[in-house]
Amino acid sequence: MASESAIPEPTLIQSLQASIAPAFAMHAGVMLGVFTALGNTTLTGAEVAGALNVDPRRLERLLYALVSAGLLEIHDTGFCNGPEAATYLVQGKPGYIGEEHQLFDELWRADLLTATSIREGRPAAKHDFATSDPEASLAFFRGTAPSALSFGRRLADMIDFEGVHSAIDIGGGPGHSLIGLRETKPDLQVTLLELPANIMLAKTLLADEPLAEGLRFEAGSIVEAPSSITHDLAILKAVIQVLSREDAAKTIRNTYASLNSGGRLLISGVGILNDDRVSPSEAVFYDLTFMNLYPEGASYTRREYRDWLSEAGFVDIAFDAMPSGSQLISARKP
Incomplete structure (x- = not known):
């Protein structure tokens, strides 16, 4: 036996x-x-x-x-x-990332509600960028600013900026990705496209930032319409993951229309899954966090991103990894 x-x-x-x-x-x-x-x-x-x-x-x-x-x-x-x-973690030092913990405070509270979100069929810790309390939104943006700044710095090192004279950060929150770019690309013409209420918050956070001088603020929603002018580079950092599939497709189409011919799109965020849907682990577990925060937000697969980009008309679609380990998607408008 x-x-x-x-x-x-x-x-x-x-x-x-x-x-x-x-x-x-x-x-x-x-x-x-x-x-x-x-x-x-x-x-x-x-x-x-x-x-x-x-x-x-x-x-x-x-x-x-x-x-x-x-x-x-x-x-x-x-x-x-x-x-x-x-x-x-020492405030005042160049590498300080402690302000991110204001963001983690919200994310971890949301993660505790995963069972509730599933049971009730709704985001139990719903975050609405359009209607959030201004103080809460300001804290949220302040928490995302350090990672956005680092992201901009890394892009400046990774990307060939030959022929790139203008860049737009779409849904860029505090706008610090553009500040990171401008540290080594001071002549770059930059635009932050955000919801009207968020533009006011970004202006507050950038008020004492010398590299924000000349930054163009454009109030609007990329889901609804393209930028009013075209650009050589468009950034979508942590944007697609808060949207439904339908709105993600609209966003990528409108971003295509916001670019000059030959312009490039860069997409980054924790919500980019491999097609097996069980890796990378960060994207898998953030998929739960998004469910708790947004009605339709989710981590999406590489195949879904590739389909949206191809349908919008983008070519030269590539998937890469940044030094931090986060994934980066690039594409070009013919």
């Missing part, structure tokens, strides 16, 4: 459960300003608590958790930032 298969241990389940806690500890550290308070110094728990005006007994629990997570280190005289925390 064949022996019964061994009952597996819940190793994977326990690993998945445990992976959440370090992320939440990091989030708390960023929101409290722990990494910025430490800076390049080594401080006792009481000194960090004094700088943050919080209870040292409670804060020390978090400090030890951040050591366990690998973000902080313990030296003889106290706590200090580890290499990554010192580089990316």
